[in-house]
Amino acid sequence: xxxxxxxxxxxxxxxxxxxxxxxxxxxxxxxxxxxxxxxxxxxxxxxxxxxxxxxxxxxxxxxxxxxxxxxxxxxxxxxxxxxxxxxxxxxxxxxxxxxxxxxxxxxxxxxxx
Amino acid sequence: xxxxxxxxxxxxxxxxxxxxxxxxxxxxxxxxxxxxxxxxxxxxxxxxxxxxxxxxxxxxxxxxxxxxxxxxxxxxxxxxxxxxxxxxxxxxxxxxxxxxxxxxxxxxxxxx
Numbered sequence: 001x002x003x004x005x006x007x008x009x010x011x012x013x014x015x016x017x018x019x020x021x022x023x024x025x026x027x028x029x030x031x032x033x034x035x036x037x038x039x040x041x042x043x044x045x046x047x048x049x050x051x052x053x054x055x056x057x058x059x060x061x062x063x064x065x066x067x068x069x070x071x072x073x074x075x076x077x078x079x080x081x082x083x084x085x086x087x088x089x090x091x092x093x094x095x096x097x098x099x100x101x102x103x104x105x106x107x108x109x110x111x112x113x
Numbered sequence: 114x115x116x117x118x119x120x121x122x123x124x125x126x127x128x129x130x131x132x133x134x135x136x137x138x139x140x141x142x143x144x145x146x147x148x149x150x151x152x153x154x155x156x157x158x159x160x161x162x163x164x165x166x167x168x169x170x171x172x173x174x175x176x177x178x179x180x181x182x183x184x185x186x187x188x189x190x191x192x193x194x195x196x197x198x199x200x201x202x203x204x205x206x207x208x209x210x211x212x213x214x215x216x217x218x219x220x221x222x223x224x225x
């Protein structure tokens with residue numbers, strides 16, 4: 001079956017702009033989590049959506065937001081981009097039940113200039 | 114919320130030697146501990162996981178141990194090979210619908 005798909009793979013944006021990233025989970029998976037990956041900081045949790053509801057939220061400013069659609073596809077939005085937002089953004093999907101494997105997408109590389 | 118500390122941040126070993134990566138977690142309710150491997154330019158992939166009702170789990174050359182009392186768990190790789198070179202992440206998930214929280218990663222280099 002198809003894996004987790006993220007689009008676009010690469011993005012270059014200017015400070016102050018906004019950006020929307022997309023994640024299509026594995027078919028049947030209802031949970032989608034988003035992570036920001038930067039050198040030295042590992043995978044920092046942004047938020048998790050389950051059945052169209054935000055189930056968990058990490059410690060990121062309100063400029064970072066997300067949503068999930070009825071088909072479980074998820075988007076995250078970053079407004080008023082800052083240079084420090086440059087990172088690899090990864091989404092992971094899972095069944096959403098307790099203690100089930102999370103499958104990662106290949107990520108979106110965002111560069112803010 | 115959960116906090117996961119991972120050590121060391123970098124590790125170099127000779128081919129054939131063993132490698133050990135250690136993690137500690139803060140939430141005593143955590144009950145699921147996966148390990149992910151991320152090769153350069155690729156997505157993280159699960160290599161092994163352990164649940165709180167088990168103290169050790171092995172899969173060929175890799176093993177994970179869990180000490181719930183001390184709240185730490187470790188990844189052991191024996192007979193390392195150059196293809197083991199990657200960044201390894203530990204993670205912990207608490208009870209209920211809590212998120213999967215990752216450590217900052219360990220860059221393992223296996224020198225041939």
